[in-house]
Amino acid sequence: MNTPSRLSLLLLAALSAGPNAHAFGRAQSLGPIQAESAVPKDQLGLLRQDFAWLGTLQDEPPTQEFREVLGLESAAPADLLSWLSSRVRYMVAEDFKPSLLNIRPYIFKKFEFPKTEMPDLEFPPEAENIPLIDPNSLPEGSPEGAEEPESGGKVVMANLGSALYLGGKMADMLLGIKLRGIGRIPVTSPRVGIIQIGEGLFDDGLFGKEIPNDSPIRRTFRMSTFFHEARHSDGNGKTLGFMHALCPRGHDYENTNACDRNINGPYSVGALMDEHIARACSECTEVERETIRLFGLESRSRIIPSRDGSAPNAWNAAPEGQFPPRK
Ligand SMILES: [Zn+2]
Numbered sequence: 537m538n539t540p541s542r543l544s545l546l547l548l549a550a551l552s553a554g555p556n557a558h559a560f561g562r563a564q565s566l567g568p569i570q571a572e573s574a575v576p577k578d579q580l581g582l583l584r585q586d587f588a589w590l591g592t593l594q595d596e597p598p599t600q601e602f603r604e605v606l607g608l609e610s611a612a613p614a615d616l617l618s619w620l621s622s623r624v625r626y627m628v629a630e631d632f633k634p635s636l637l638n639i640r641p642y643i644f645k646k647f648e649f650p651k652t653e654m655p656d657l658e659f660p661p662e663a664e665n666i667p668l669i670d671p672n673s674l675p676e677g678s679p680e681g682a683e684e685p686e687s688g689g690k691v692v693m694a695n696l697g698s699a700l701y702l703g704g705k706m707a708d709m710l711l712g713i714k715l716r717g718i719g720r721i722p723v724t725s726p727r728v729g730i731i732q733i734g735e736g737l738f739d740d741g742l743f744g745k746e747i748p749n750d751s752p753i754r755r756t757f758r759m760s761t762f763f764h765e766a767r768h769s770d771g772n773g774k775t776l777g778f779m780h781a782l783c784p785r786g787h788d789y790e791n792t793n794a795c796d797r798n799i800n801g802p803y804s805v806g807a808l809m810d811e812h813i814a815r816a817c818s819e820c821t822e823v824e825r826e827t828i829r830l831f832g833l834e835s836r837s838r839i840i841p842s843r844d845g846s847a848p849n850a851w852n853a854a855p856e857g858q859f860p861p862r863k
Contacts, residue, residue, distance in 0.1 A: 563717040568621040573717030574629035579738055583762075586755045590616055596816035602808045605800040607853070611812055616763075623729050623766035625860065626715055630691045630734030639700065641709035647724060649705045650856055652773035656843070658782040660791045690741070691734025693761050695768035698726035698777035701857060705776075725857025726769040726777055737761065752820045756813045756828050760835075764806035772856035778802055784840055795838040798851040807835035 561573025566580050567587060591613040598611040608615050632638070696713070700723040704711040712720045713730060721728060736742075737758055738749060747753050771778045778801040783789040796803045810832035814825050842848050 561717045563715075566627060567617060569624055569627055570715075570718055571627040572629050572632070572715050574631060575627055575733065576629070579733060582738060582749060583733075583758065585750065586758050587613075587617060589752075589755050590759065592819070593813065593816035594818050596812065598812060599808075602812055605804055605808055605850075611816070620762060620766050623727060623769035624731050624762070625729035626697075626718065626721065626731070628696060628715060628730060628732040630732065632696075632716075632732060634696075638714040640712055640714075641704070641707075642712055642722060645710055645722065647710040647722070647858075649708060649710075650772070652776075652856065654706065655702070655771075655774055655776045655779045657779060658793060660782060660793070690736040690739070691732055692736035693734070693765050694732045695726070695730070695765045695777070696732050697723055697728050697730030698768045700730070701726045701728070702777055702779075725855060725859040726771070727855045727857065727859035729766075729769050729859075731762075731765050752813075752817050752824050753827050756810060756817075757831065759813070760806040760809040760831065763809045764802040764835075767802040767805045767853075770853040770855050771851060772854055773852075775851040775853070776856055778851065778853075781840060781843075783838065787837075787840070789838070795840045796848070797840060797842050798848050799839060800850045800853060801839075803835045803838045807832040810835065 563573060564571040564575060564577075564580055566583055571580055593613070596611065598606075598608065602611065603609060606619060608619055700711050700713060704723055711723045713723060714720045715730075721730070723730070742757070743754060768777050768779075775798075778796070778798070780793045780802070781795045781797045783792055783795040785791075787795065789795065798804070810828050814820070814828040814832065817825065817828070820828070839848055
């Protein structure tokens with residue numbers, strides 16, 4: 537699928553959207569993560585609360601699977617946040633529209649992409665023109681499934697950095713992304729860590745007003761979505777970006793790019809976070825705990841066999857490229 541012609545199409549599609557507003561203003565911070573000036577303050581405020589809320593969870597030892605998949609010996613809040621912030625360093629607002637004004641190749645900067653294999657990209661057969669950084673619209677109504685832009689146009693969360701790195705690697709061009717209030721960042725690795733967040737992460741669409749934004753259910757949804765996206769910053773060669781696979785026939789998400797052919801990818805990471813929080817949340821009611829466990833199960837239902845039909849295994853998560861970025 538990843539032939540050069542297809543690629544240039546993808547890049548062109550990604551670069552052809554219009555310019556955007558809010559060109560000025562200062563960077564904001566979310567702990568160690570820098571956010572564009574255009575990221576709404578109320579969104580950052582809620583995420584700050586979510587991080588603090590992780591600190592209120594009981595000190596519960598993580599399962600063996602959690603330790604193996606995340607490579608963490610403890611699930612203490614400081615360890616979780618350091619896992620996250622080594623994979624997410626920049627946060628982009630929902631209204632960021634990729635264009636030649638804000639995504640451009642560096643002409644004079646020397647950068648050699650590793651000569652490694654490329655990941656297998658799976659696209660639905662009918663989709664001929666999916667822009668690389670707007671991977672797919674996923675069905676509504678499913679928390680974990682909605683982390684990438686929805687069909688209604690509402691962004692939940694997307695890892696722009698890994699898509700731009702992959703696009704750059706395929707075209708052998710180092711791309712730079714201009715972030716408002718921050719400056720231009722060379723995408724020398726998915727670990728440069730550039731995540732877009734949007735209204736879909738915060739609005740009542742998925743849960744309804746009965747479940748308020750500060751409930752453990754919605755805090756868990758935001759945090760495990762965040763950890764899911766962070767996993768897309770890992771991997772190398774074939775496993776670069778832990779790209780999703782097409783869900784098979786008969787699956788709830790048949791023919792959408794919303795499954796993993798591995799046991800340590802974004803959906804596993806999200807499920808492990810859900811399961812950990814369900815165990816460690818002492819303020820949760822039994823119903824909330826059960827709901828959070830269901831998120832985990834739903835996420836696990838997206839883990840499917842390898843392409844040759846064999847059971848999925850753990851992918852190499854070592855990151856590719858150069859990071860942290862140097863301006
Ligand atoms: Zn994903």
